[in-house]
Amino acid sequence: MKRLFFILLFLFISPITFAQLLNDNESKQLIIKGLDKLYNFEFKEADVFFQKVKAKYPKHPVSPLLSALQMQWQNLPIEKNQKILNQYILLLERCQTLAEPLLNDPSRKAEGTFFLVASHGYIALVLNDKKEQIKAANEARKAYSYLKDGRKWVEKNPEFLFTSGLYNFYRIQYPETHPIVKPIMIFLEDGNKKLGLLQLEQAIQKSVFSRIEAAYYLTGVNLKYESNYPKALIYSTWLHDKYPNNLLYTMRHTETLVMNGKYEEATLLIQILKKTNEREYILAANLFEGQIAEKGKKNDKQALDIYNIVLKIQPSDRYTSDYYAMAYAGLARIAHRAGNTLRANELYNKCLDYAEYNSTKNEAKNYLDK
Numbered sequence: 001m002k003r004l005f006f007i008l009l010f011l012f013i014s015p016i017t018f019a020q021l022l023n024d025n026e027s028k029q030l031i032i033k034g035l036d037k038l039y040n041f042e043f044k045e046a047d048v049f050f051q052k053v054k055a056k057y058p059k060h061p062v063s064p065l066l067s068a069l070q071m072q073w074q075n076l077p078i079e080k081n082q083k084i085l086n087q088y089i090l091l092l093e094r095c096q097t098l099a100e101p102l103l104n105d106p107s108r109k110a111e112g113t114f115f116l117v118a119s120h121g122y123i124a125l126v127l128n129d130k131k132e133q134i135k136a137a138n139e140a141r142k143a144y145s146y147l148k149d150g151r152k153w154v155e156k157n158p159e160f161l162f163t164s165g166l167y168n169f170y171r172i173q174y175p176e177t178h179p180i181v182k183p184i185m186i187f188l189e190d191g192n193k194k195l196g197l198l199q200l201e202q203a204i205q206k207s208v209f210s211r212i213e214a215a216y217y218l219t220g221v222n223l224k225y226e227s228n229y230p231k232a233l234i235y236s237t238w239l240h241d242k243y244p245n246n247l248l249y250t251m252r253h254t255e256t257l258v259m260n261g262k263y264e265e266a267t268l269l270i271q272i273l274k275k276t277n278e279r280e281y282i283l284a285a286n287l288f289e290g291q292i293a294e295k296g297k298k299n300d301k302q303a304l305d306i307y308n309i310v311l312k313i314q315p316s317d318r319y320t321s322d323y324y325a326m327a328y329a330g331l332a333r334i335a336h337r338a339g340n341t342l343r344a345n346e347l348y349n350k351c352l353d354y355a356e357y358n359s360t361k362n363e364a365k366n367y368l369d370k
Contacts, residue, residue, distance in 0.1 A: 024056075027056060030052050031049070031050075031062075032208065032209070033049045034046045034053070035212070036242075036243075037049065038069065038070060039242075039246055040242075040243040040244070040245045041073070041243075042245065043070065043074050047070065050066045053066065054066065059098060060098060061096075061098040061112075061115040062115075064098065065091070067091050068088055068095065068122065071088050076248065077319065079129045079130050085126060085130075088126070089123055092120075093119070093123075095118075096115075096116060096119045098115075100112065110160075114159065114163075116143070120142045120146070121143045124139035124143060144188070148189065158203065158208075159203075159210050161203035161210065161214075162199075162203040162207060162210035162213060165195075165196045165197070165198070165199030165200035165202075167191060167196070168195045168199060169196030169221065170191070171188060171189070171190065171192075171196075172192070173193060177358075197218075200214045200218050200221070201214075204235075212243075215235045215238060215239050216235075216239060216249070216252070219236045219239065223252075223259065223357070224356060225357075225358050227358060227359050229259040229260050233257070233262075236252055236253040236256040236257075237253065237256075239252075239253065240253035247273065247276060250272060251273060251281055253269065254270060254273065254284070257269070258291050258292060261295075261296075263296040267289075267292065270289055270292075273285035279313050279316075280316045280319045282313060283313040283324075286306055286313070287307075287310045287323040287326055287327055289306050290306035290307045290327065290330055291326070291330065293306055294307075303330060304331065304334050307327045307330045308331070310323065310324065310327040311324065311328070315354070321354050321356070322354065322355060322357050325351045325352075325354035325356075325357070326351075328347050328348070328350045329347075329355075329363055331347045332344045332345075332351060332364070335347060336367070344367065345367070348364040349364075351364045352364050
């Protein structure tokens with residue numbers, strides 16, 4: 001199992017929501033401007049805005065959480081650097097220490113709850129990616145206890161639309177994708193996939209701080225589980241246009257363009273990804289280039305060579321594991337067209353070792369079940 005269910009429910013937590021700060025319009029605007037700079041990989045510019053907020057709220061959980069977010073975005077994927085990761089976790093633990101007393105004040109309980117969901121969720125994510133599943137599960141359980149409270153405040157605070165939407169969707173989707181976790185579902189509140197998608201869409205429209213994260217995950221959900229590529233393109237286009245320097249969003253937008261058959265537009269972005277020194281983006285760029293060679297140019301020889309390049313690059317569990325699966329699927333299709341069904345079966349079996357996308361899994365299973 002690549003993803004522990006508890007973790008998937010909580011880690012993609014919107015960074016910030018706080019009653020006190022939402023009534024402080026000046027700080028609110030500073031945070032919004034800082035986040036826009038952060039999402040666009042303008043890190044020095046983001047820090048200018050965030051430092052003003054931290055100076056005003058030195059004992060508020062917003063300060064360490066903003067620092068953690070800055071550290072995370074500047075060091076993707078953060079689990080690669082143990083020294084940075086240790087600092088990151090310390091910041092999130094500091095956020096928890098400052099957030100816990102807020103639970104004792106009824107007027108600020110929602111505020112404290114959200115910070116605790118976010119901080120525990122982020123720690124759960126990195127621990128899971130480091131294969132420390134027991135510690136990750138412990139953090140995720142803590143996040144879940146706070147998330148249950150957060151679902152009660154959706155109507156009063158639109159920032160909770162994002163976390164509630166993720167819970168409602170993944171509460172149904174994850175056991176469908178990983179039947180092995182079904183026995184533990186009885187301990188969790190019911191979800192509603194349709195409602196979850198609606199809440200994520202509402203988060204884009206109504207929330208202040210969660211809208212970007214909601215758009216990113218709606219792009220992924222529509223690609224990965226719903227196979228609704230035109231809808232995914234709406235969100236990925238918005239994110240890419242708004243944050244053109246964000247390589248993570250560029251990678252996802254390029255994928256969405258390829259899935260929609262917009263190969264010329266995708267090719268321009270592939271070149272941007274190839275110019276980076278990060279293996280995640282280089283792996284993705286080659287995968288997309290291989291798909292264009294195979295499906296757009298109908299050039300199996302070129303596609304085969306490119307897919308093999310993809311498989312020489314170590315994938316990231318968090319970002320490119322599915323791209324690895326897609327490369328195996330591409331090689332399997334090429335083998336099938338060449339009349340080598342034995343090789344195609346072998347490649348589709350390897351594909352299933354990495355695949356999470358419904359479209360990729362269904363393709364492999366349908367072929368192997370023939």
